[in-house]
Amino acid sequence: MVSRALGALHQIDRAVTTSPEPLPNIEFSFVVSDIPDSEHQHRTSWSLTRLAIDEEMWFMPDFGFWSWPLDLVGSYEQIRAEMRANEVVWEKKVPKALWRGAVKTNKVRNSLVRASQGKSWADVHEVKWKNRTDVAVGSAVLSMADHCNHQFLIHTEGRSYSGRGKYLLNCESITIIHKSEWIEPYQTLLVPSGPHQNFVQVERDFSDLGSKIQQLLQDPEQAKSIAHNSASTFRDRYLTPSAQVCYWRQLIRSWAEVSFRPKPWVLVGGKKQLRGIPFETFVVQALHKGHVPCSVWKTFTLQCR
Incomplete structure (x- = not known):
């Protein structure tokens, strides 16, 4: 699940950092399991797939659009290049x-x-x-x-x-x-x-x-x-890959239209500090520790540049 989540987060980071215009700040939950809502409790989150009855789920691109951690698959852009070349x-x-x-x-x-x-x-x-x-x-x-x-x-x-x-x-x-x-x-x-x-x-x-x-x-x-x-x-x-970037940006904009706008800054000791963890730091911690604590997932907030 960690590799899937990191694949999704890398896609989001690419969509945000390469955006030609500022994107709205949002806060959301996403699910990377094959079955996002097995009990059909109709929670609203971003998912890779859904059944017709789970209308509350918002589609996000599959983590494989970044990379699979298997030699038989690998980077999406690498696969596309190999397919076209051969x-x-x-x-x-x-x-x-x-x-x-x-x-x-x-x-x-x-x-x-x-x-x-x-x-x-x-x-x-x-x-x-x-x-x-x-x-x-x-x-x-x-x-x-x-x-x-x-x-x-x-x-x-x-x-x-x-x-x-x-x-x-x-x-x-x-x-x-x-x-x-x-x-x-x-x-x-x-x-x-x-x-x-x-x-x-x-x-x-x-x-x-x-x-x-x-x-x-x-x-x-x-x-x-x-x-x-x-x-x-x-x-x-x-x-x-460029179409996936466009999809992520539109997903962020559409979500912002129906959701609250989180405040990215909090006061700590009289000084403003970012809520959550910057993505770059988050990824480095994941690589260093070999895993990501659940407490980190619960507090991750997307601040769009």
């Missing part, structure tokens, strides 16, 4: 549907394995983890950049949402997504049909996966159009 044209991509992941995480993944087992169009394999950071020997694991070598990339939910979606959408391939329960900020940009279609939607049990892939294999021009629309919408625009 991606091949559509005709040279493998004409199969690719998926790698832990099956036990969500029952929809078991449905995917069953629907694709033994199919000539499928490259679907389970990845077994030895621990939180290392995969088991023999697992058919692939780097995120290597995913772009396939024409079709399957995205499934995980414990709730799955952070891999934004990486798949950085490939000029077709991302196939089942009907989802968990919502992410960019999902309103997904277009399932028409001239601007930029992904392929399938049922949660993947019962129509095979037929939709066969249709696309038989109509390569339509398939290439969907892949191009996806790259134009996501890779080249809304999932760029």
